[in-house]
Amino acid sequence: MxxxxxxxxxxxxxxxxxxxxxxxxxxxxxxxxxxxxxxxxxxxxxxxxxxxxxxxxxxxxxxxxxxxxxxxxxxxxxxxxxxxxxxxxxxxxxxxxxxxxxxxxxxxxxxxxxxxxxxxxxxxxxxxxxxxxxxxxxxxxxxxxxxxxxxxxxxxPDMREEGMLSTALVAELRLALEQQQLELYYQPKVTLATGRTSSLEALVRWTHPGRGILPPGQFMPTLENSHLALPFTEWSLNLAMHEVAVLGRRFPGIQVAVNLSANVLYAPNLVAQVQAAMAIWNVPASQLALEVTESAMMRDPRSSLETLRRFADAGIRLSIDDFGTGYSSLAYLRELPVNELKIDKSFIMGTTQGQENRKIVLSIIELAHNLDIGVVAEGVEQAATLDWLREAGCDLAQGFYFARPMPRKRLEQWLKASEWGFAEQASNETGARAPAIPSDVTD
The missing domain is CATH 3.30.70.270 (Reverse transcriptase/Diguanylate cyclase domain)
Structure with missing residues (x-):
């Protein structure tokens, strides 16, 4: 037939x-x-x-x-x-x-x-x-x-209810984008050698009119698998570039990382979209990092590699998020033009509970350093974890021990006042300068 x-x-x-x-x-x-x-x-x-x-x-x-x-x-x-x-x-x-x-x-x-x-x-x-x-x-x-x-x-049978809930949530998210209910919060990443913040991760929050501030886990899986994934990425890139341009006035050279979902990673115009956002706000590529989960890359390793190489050619830093959960091979990792591996918080939090997780973290650090790749520990919540990571040779860390994600204006205060804040003098010694930004950029 x-x-x-x-x-x-x-x-x-x-x-x-x-x-x-x-x-x-x-x-x-x-x-x-x-x-x-x-x-x-x-x-x-x-x-x-x-x-x-x-x-x-x-x-x-x-x-x-x-x-x-x-x-x-x-x-x-x-x-x-x-x-x-x-x-x-x-x-x-x-x-x-x-x-x-x-x-x-x-x-x-x-x-x-x-x-x-x-x-x-x-x-x-x-x-x-x-x-x-x-x-x-x-x-x-x-x-x-x-x-x-x-x-x-x-x-x-539960899928019928899930389907209705998902459809309703997508409709609410479309309004959230149109009505500016979404905003970016920023979580510092601390350089362990200096104890000061050098970069940030941008994380979305939704101020829902009826449910208050919602974390990404409550809506991002639905958004990323809907037709809103690309519009959301364009919005988040433009806002992050705007806000890092503002931050750059007071904190020269500070970097921001923006997350890319699996369904956006393979979009044909993604690289051009990222470059356009940087150009609009006059942010140099050295101040932007893109985070992609290991599992997202492993959906289509060949296409992922092609996309990441185009970003690397444009001078944009690349980070593999949640490393250790996606089963990528060593041969594949060697090919990736990445600057940073972020060890999944499940491994980091487990370092206080036994030797097995410590062995895993140590092996990832050794592997990354052998490939000239930096290592970020996610989910640091205790001083003991931080001390162990320093001894293990980890490069950067982020987690509630340092700071929770916060909106930009609160972040500015934190960067100036916290013991983990931005080291402006160290940044100036490296020759980093705040880029000239459009005159209509406001705080």
Missing amino acids: PVLDRSEFLAKLHQMLRGLRGCGSQSVLLLADIRQLRVINGRLGYGIGDRLVERVGEIIRTALRPKDLLGHLGGGCFGMFLPRLPGPEVAQLAIHRIDEHLGDAIALDDVEVPVRLMYGQAWYPDHARDVDRLLNDAELALAAARDRGGVSLVFE
């Missing part, structure tokens, strides 16, 4: 469901979505993207049974209906067979295009008995797989 278009697929699915009524067997609707198709379109052109979608459909068809239904539902999404299955394990076998047939990449015009699919499953008749509900449940499972970084998820 050929690959059907959306209307043909849904009409045929409706007929098949009517024929299955009362048969007593299980059937599954599988949705498969091509990961990072928008990035592929942006980098290689929509012609390549369209051909990739067509080729993926052809390959999926070869992996299915003749009686299985296959349709292209739009974009990079395919629908498959596998009737009369003996059990759920057969659906997993079908997914495995499809992935095997696809391989890691597809050659188009002498270009190896990486291809990976995510899957959502909904079962007839257990989850739904009509086309609309079955399709909706499979879409919720696919969205959950995307949000949770998984490969394949089976629909669960």
Whole structure:
């Protein structure tokens, strides 16, 4: 059976469901979505993207049974209906067979295009008995797989409520961006050799009209997996550059780190967007660092490396966040043009509890220094932890022991008054100068 278009697929699915009524067997609707198709379109052109979608459909068809239904539902999404299955394990076998047939990449015009699919499953008749509900449940499972970084998820009833909550939260976040309810707080990073602050990490906070100030953990996972990810990144970059330009008047050369999410990392215009923000506020590349989690890079190591090299070529500092949680290889780490590794706080906080975490932290520090990469310890909350990190040769640290994240004006006071504050004299000795900033930049 050929690959059907959306209307043909849904009409045929409706007929098949009517024929299955009362048969007593299980059937599954599988949705498969091509990961990072928008990035592929942006980098290689929509012609390549369209051909990739067509080729993926052809390959999926070869992996299915003749009686299985296959349709292209739009974009990079395919629908498959596998009737009369003996059990759920057969659906997993079908997914495995499809992935095997696809391989890691597809050659188009002498270009190896990486291809990976995510899957959502909904079962007839257990989850739904009509086309609309079955399709909706499979879409919720696919969205959950995307949000949770998984490969394949089976629909669960709780996903209906999660889906409604997520949709409502995205609508609230869109208003938050429009109505300036979001702001950046900054947490100092202290250089352990001097005991003074040299750089900051920008962290978003949401002043919700009904719930007060919300930390990022309560809304960022939803935002990063929505269409707002790119607009949010543009907003955060511009605000961070504005505020570091203001800070640079009093604290010459101070650096700020901005976090990039996994779904933004592969955007084709990301490097240009970052450079535009620096140009608007006349901030030199030496005062900006970009933080990317290790797990985000490992979603597509080849594309991540390409993007990070473009940033490095532009003179922008790069930092791997939450290092130790993403299973990157030593060979891959050697290729990365990074300046800094941030050791995940779970390892740092564990250094006071036993030798195992200390061994892990020591090995990361040694590895990084052998590659001429600096090390930042996250989550420092006790003096004993700080003393041990100094002895271990760690370069920088951040955590509640020094300061909690704070808005810029409070940060300015802290940088002047705290024992961990900005060492202006040390900065001047290095020759750092505050950049000339546009005359309309205000405090």
